[in-house]
Amino acid sequence: MTTVRQYPSTIAAPVEHELVIKKSRFIGLAHRVSSPDDAEQVIARVKKHAWDARHHCVAMVTGLLGDQARSSDDGEPSGTAGMPILEVLRRRELTDVVVVVTRYFGGVKLGAGGLVRAYSSAASETLDLATIVRRETLTQATLVVPHADAGRYDHLLRDWAQGNGATLGETRYAARAELELWVPPANLARLEADIASASNGSLAVTVGDERVVDVTGAS
Structure with missing residues (x-):
């Protein structure tokens, strides 16, 4: 463990x-x-x-x-x-x-x-x-989606974050929309599975670096 x-x-x-x-x-x-x-x-x-x-x-x-x-x-x-x-x-x-x-x-x-x-x-x-701000080690997870799907996946990630101890990061718009989420390392596999299920296997999460992130709200 x-x-x-x-x-x-x-x-x-x-x-x-x-x-x-x-x-x-x-x-x-x-x-x-x-x-x-x-x-x-x-x-x-x-x-x-x-x-x-x-x-x-x-x-x-x-x-x-x-x-x-x-x-x-x-x-x-x-x-x-x-x-x-x-x-x-x-x-x-x-x-x-x-x-x-x-x-x-x-x-x-x-x-x-x-x-x-x-x-x-x-x-x-x-x-x-x-207002207390917790600090946790979280892992960057990036999801790249077509612009037309950005709203749908942004909503999905917001809901997912609330139930899985994650916090939203930046959204960047280039050729496609890049949605960022900071995730407890233990929950990365669940995120990957949920995104694969929601996209019928067409999208995958890119895992990045870890960093200590401020998290406002209840544990």
């Missing part, structure tokens, strides 16, 4: 959420990034926008395997802010994401335990709003 490598997920788009705990405002921002440098640019924009806030606490995880991580307490007691945010990212198995929690101090001290809970909650509730 072939073992399919599992990759951490990421998020589709930035999300923001605010909560108030004992008069302190905690504003969470989760932003998709491509590198630590990209994350630093997001952090800089937050600090510039919310220049009057007391703290901008941060955690980021980057890399296809989620093997790069950083966190910052930004003046909060050590271990009470950045690490709790990072733990939320780790528990959710996310990568290429930076979370910034901006705090406007409300005058009431929360204590170490209260800060950990507050920053964890801010990160969690912010990420609850995000």
